[in-house]
Amino acid sequence: MPAGPYSEDMLWAANKDDFTLRPMEDVLLVFHKMSGDTHILNFLSAAVIHVLSQEAETFASAESKILAHVDLTPEDCPPGLIKKTILELDDVGLVGPQAMLL
């Protein structure tokens, strides 16, 4: 479920206990236990899950770690795409503001 209004300094996190991960070739299959939905993540959204499940991050702090995880640089990534991806994952309940996950 989307977090609703958010701020740039909001911390985002993913709780790996909430889902089951299965890599399949170039994509990551994520079964969300609570909703019963299965999500297909590409390398970027998979990296978001990986990074945010390690530690809660803001949009800005997450970006550098995510890009490092996929061996890309900020120049490779269109502006706002990582933030958009985090919000997409928030929409389907895979990530959320840290307070909501506690």
Place this chain on the structure above:
Amino acid sequence: MKNNKKTDAFLEKRRQLLKLGAAGLPMVLTLRASASEAVISQLRCLITVPSNLKILVDDTGAAWVGDGSISEEGGGGYDLDDIASFKADADYTFPEGSAPSEYRPEACEIDDCEDGDGSGDILLSHLTDEQGNYSLTENLTDYIAGGGGDDHCHSLPDHDHGGGKKGKGKGKGGHGHGDDHGHGQGDCGYALYVYDNSVITPGNYVDESGNWTISGDDGLFLALSLAYAEEYGPGGSWPGVSCIVSILNYVG
């Protein structure tokens, strides 16, 4: 997802994908599993009934399933030898009460009745002993009484049906015969259902509360499928049993 041997081409593909993301390509695809879709997916399974599958049902609701041949006798009913062979070679046998009553054989028709002035004469000829005495059971008395003032061609009571080769074969050959039925005699104490690659969607016959409403020939197959699934679970060899079990598991 971490790849330690990323080539330039590989990274370039990732860059291209990110550009598509900026253009609106979603980074997440979701396969929804809402409650209603779960119902559909569990109930959507199909059963393809094997070609030439036959179900033979007697008046007790016992059933035999196989692909043997059974020929129909001219006066109604099925050849006694064929029935015996079919039952002996059946792939599956179901006990009494397995087939719902609507799939059990109806009473035998007495074809000869139209030649007389009432069906009672035909029956009396069978019941009269050498001295010309006869006795009637209550059912037969009612039957004859009903036929006298009516148009004739009534049916024998259901419970009077015969069984297999050693039973009381009915039909045009009459009833009360002994063991030596030869080929050419019919037994109408059975109903035969023939399937030919029928495709059945069991979900069309059950509601979300698990209430089954069966109809048509497919309904008999489903009724036996349910009996089989309850007895053997998903591990059996009955065609489509896994589909039935998945539905049973869902509807509880």
